[in-house]
Amino acid sequence: MTNELFNRNRYSAILQAAEDEVITESKVRDVPLPGNRTLALITLDNNQDYKRPNTLGPNTLAQLGELLVTLAQRAGAGEIHAVAVTGKRFNFAAGADLSLVGQIPDTVAARQMAELGHDTLGLFSKLGVPSFALVNGMALGGGLEVALHCDYRVLDSSCPAVAFPETYLGLVPGWGGATITPNLIGIENALRVIIENPLKMNRMLGAEQAYELGLFDRLINPVNFIEDSLKFITAVLDGEKVKRPNEPGKLERAVKWDAAIKIARKSLEQKIGEVPQAPYRALEILAAVKKGDREAGFELENQALGDLVASDQFMASMYGFNLVQKRAKRPVGAPDSALARPITKVGVIGAGLMASQFALLFARRLQVPVVMTDLDQERVDRGVASVQAEIDKLLDKNRISTDTHARLKGLVTGTTDRQQFADCDWVIEAVFEELSVKQQVFSEFEEIVPEDAIMATNTSSLSVAEIGEPLKHPERLIGFHFFNPVAVMPLVEVVKVDSTSDETLATAMAVAKQLKKNAVIVRDRPGFVVNRLLARMLGEVMHAVDTGTSAEVADTALEPMGLPMSPFTLLELIGLKVGAHVLRSHHEPYPDRFFDSASLHDLADRDAKLLKRDGKGSVTGYTRELQAVVGSEGNSPLTAEQLLERTQNALADEVKIMLDEQVVTAAEDLDLCLILGAGFPLINGGLTPYLDRIGASERVFGGTFHTPKILGAATREAAS
Template sequence: MSDISELFKDEVVTKALVRDVELPGGAGTMALITLDNGFDHTKPNTFGPGGLTLLAQALDAIEARTDLAAVGVIGKPFIFAVGADLKGAALVRNRDQALQIGRLGHDVFKRLGALQVPTFAFVNGAAMGGGLEIALHCAYRTVSSGVPAIALPECFLGLVPGWGGTQLLPRLIGPAKAIKLIIENPLAQNRMIKGRDAFELGVADAIFEPADFLEESLRWASKVVRGEITVERTLPQEDWEKVVGDARFLVDMKLRGAAPAPYRALDLILSAKDGVDFDAEDEALADLLMGNELRAGLYAFDLVQRRAKRPAGAPDKALARKVTKVGVVGAGLMASQMALLFARRLEVPVVLTDLDQARLDKGVGYVHAEVDKLLAKKRISGDQANRLKGLVTGSLTKDAFADADFVIEAVFEDMAVKKKVFAEVEEHVSETCVLATNTSSLSLSEMGSELKHPERLVGFHFFNPVAVMPLLEIIKGASTDAATLATAFAVGKTLKKSSVLVKDAPAFVVNRLLTRFMGEVIAAVDEGTPLPVAEHALDDLGLPMTPFALLQLVGPAVGHHVSETLHAAFPDRFGVSANMAELVASGKPGVYKPDFTLDEEAVALFAGGDHASTAEQVRVRVLEALAEEIRLMLDEGVVAAAQDIDLCMILGAGWPFHLGGITPYLDRAGVAQPRFLPPGVASLPEPKAEGATMPS
């Protein structure tokens, strides 16, 4: 263990504090282990060799006792445990060290399942990765209804649950539910579940309210010890091969073989049908700890956990103005989504305006219908639903914005239309009201050129769907002042978005890069490359969708309009496809039919070129174009650093975590010349993992 102890020399050690608790009803004495690293909830309980050694020592003392009726494990307030410390794992240099990490966790945790008395995990707070695996090694589990986050997110980082998760969980709740937690949720932007979800899935045996969680858990444990409550455990009767096979198909659809971790996890889950094999988990973890995907995943994880929370260039938050009412110009789908988000997160009145009553009623009706869906799913209470509906109203006149502090437009992407809207709004709002535009490509400075107070105009670019996509591009125009910018960042934070400061440049970050990406693929097809060849030329990256599928999601008309905007700004790099114009004119939604097969009529619109490229040529062409565009964006100062482009692409375009950021990927691929390095840095450092935790 000395090898890995050196790797974890900076470990924040989690102690295993043991105290005796008398179980109610005379059931006997429980040795209750409290996991606590000595910090508040901002530093969650994690495990390195030091923490595991202390837990092993506590178990040594417990095993030596003959007076115990049960053993329990609980975390400090708000935190159960969240896995291993990433700082040491990121420094692993050989497979031997990687194997030691897996074996050490197994050796300690499995002792909980081997004790001669019943063991209980009282999950009182966040339990992720190795934290959840500790609980799985116990015979019984209770969970607090207030727990906000339970997960096995290893596949998100390029790993597998390595301390029992792939073996114990499917045998507990079945392979289908286990796959949801181990694979589906991590690949869905690291989705977490809550305490009640864990209980309903069968991960926990009982659920209690936070106020008296420990007392009720001890009372329940006492009944188990006395035999008054029996928890049946049988191997779930499912067709394991079919369930895993179906999941493998879906992983293929999403990743196309680009990342190994989900496939290894599926293999391990299937093997658990025939019995627990912790050695296989150790081997898989060791292989993946040595893989490029982990290093890339750690870099991406660091971006979304650290840089996203401290936006580069954001002004002093003390300058932000209070927002007590929001106005939304427009009542279409995007505007209605925004209205609901503002009402839910800011909890202030939101008023929509539009040109006629029918559109207005449709927009407000959409919000109310979405609130009803949230209520039906029990994500909000009846009182909350009524309050949200009351907060969102409509008006045909913009004088409804008179007392608004923040007004955002979501109208057609046309400069003249947006200028007209803001001129009208400015006649009714106070001089300090922030005016925000959701433009995806147009110049802020031009948009505000005729305003009386252009300093209060800011770009506030959401991505669709508004409630789901985590990125918010905040654009500073030539006149935007610090108070307006600070208010925008404060609102973005309250909306629970990750905000990135962007210079007023055509299409900003995500749309500029996606348009360059799409432009090169479309140009290759226009030249004569068969559409399916170009469409699948970058499958090995494991992007969330293929180029023409993305175009269909965005809409050909929108994509074509953005390409025209960028062509006007950069005609030498951004073309306008005549074939795309024909597709838009045809009224077809894209090149795919509703059943996801190619629409041959739409594909035929791109025929005619006589210079076909191979898939590899298209791939290189696209990557070189992206590298060139990023280099130019950095030279222009569109963002503060390459990390901000990486963050935007991860959160706004679904750039895969297993590739890390787009700039280090292009560096590794040898495409970016010169490399995307910070000023004065001679080489790329290892991905930073300080303060991060590895759920394994």
């Protein structure tokens, strides 16, 4: 029977490769049930700190497979009447052990990993008795697939996250998830969970959302989770029928399924282009499994994982993922956190759009009074009203309670009386991006705030040191550069100047953490990291337009880079005036590398648009205003290939210069900034591994930013 159901020897190659695996043991105990019945309860436990999630590596899966074979034998002998699987305290399973990915040598081994997952988890439906998943905590990726293979599933209502993050990481749910999910909850819900949510910065489901979608049969209170789960198991064994209203019917399979796939494909093409492989491979599987054939779906998953795990895109994704999950949480260069000062009141200088976003964020996350000011009471009132309206929206969306709603409204005030800043210990300016204006503001407010209050500037392109020149206490100065929209973008560039004290820097890092932002410490150089590289890229694009390259070629030439949006979409998002200012502010200190664009300034002054859109907001072409400036500085058009290579080379050149200038401590911090602050895709690993892989680093300076280890299997094989 062992050979029929599970044979460890089939997977010897992948088991030997995973020698560093942290084993999650499958511990089993018998639990008596009413009616003289017995439940075999499996607990997944990696024997680590309960805060460290269970993961599923090859050896863990093999051990679980052998245990399930034993339980199938016991079921056949009438010793047990049901099998259930749960997790250790607060945790079910976080999916595959991704730390082992670098040890998978080739596509054959990668496919073997997929087959091992299918063969092991598939045993939950071959036990001869009902199987139950008692999901008592986070269930991600392979952890959720464990539950899906069981006949029935219950979920702890306090579970913080249920998700398939695979397409975010360059994979597909490859242990049954892509096949079982649409046949359980319908194609539209499956598209949301498997493709849409991961591509929205890895959005996850809460417990109630997961239950309402139909991924689970019951939502159970954590106080009596095991006891109530056992009651559910008993009821099922006694014959209770479980209804699953979202399971697809004949009409959905015949008509709705293909239509939903077609719409999803078009949406992917518009949002992410065609460079990322994983979302499209997932879409292919979802399209193919509408007849409910599990074996055929599992084979497609095997093929997809075999190809993707060994791909450059996945290796780059893991590099980027590790930056976000590890490096971002331990910022390089941060002083001892014990030096940080407590913040009890925040002052926001300005009451415009950015200032209003600051006020809401600081009030919500720090839970301290926030006072706003501006040139006149009308502007102040508008700013405060904007914040109050956003607080109302949070309540309407059930993201805050009524008590929190009232408290936040009471925390945010506005005034033209600057003396109200006299007890602020953190002051941040969000005024016009002009050096003299910011200097004047800081000079005036320094006379009002306490001597040890932090003076933070949100400048995106000016020198922080020059802004702080009028200060009598420059040690309190820090750059604190957010990205728009402030509530969404996770990055803050913390700009340290020579005068910044360790206490100020430690406080800034602590505040960023309290705001739930990832902070990267950068040197005070023009544009810091994100804006400097975007300016170099956009300068190349606008220069191409000005010298005769068509709008369509200029806007689409960079598509192979897999960027989150096209250059003209980005310019319209940030605003043409801001874009023109950014290009000029970089051209002035570096005229030999950064192109200014008189035509962009002209378009900005006329409040022109670059893109034509239909009634749904989809881009349909380019405006006459943009077409009119093509060739305004000459007629030397570039092909798409030429512009792409020029831009790649320019970025490699700028990265090398920035690292030589020590704008950040390492290429990893630069990549982290671009991933978190500009949405650079994980499938590139940010920017520097991409520049290495496509040869731009070699073309520009005859080297690479990284060792071959992180560049991907395909790249390593090509190099050898």
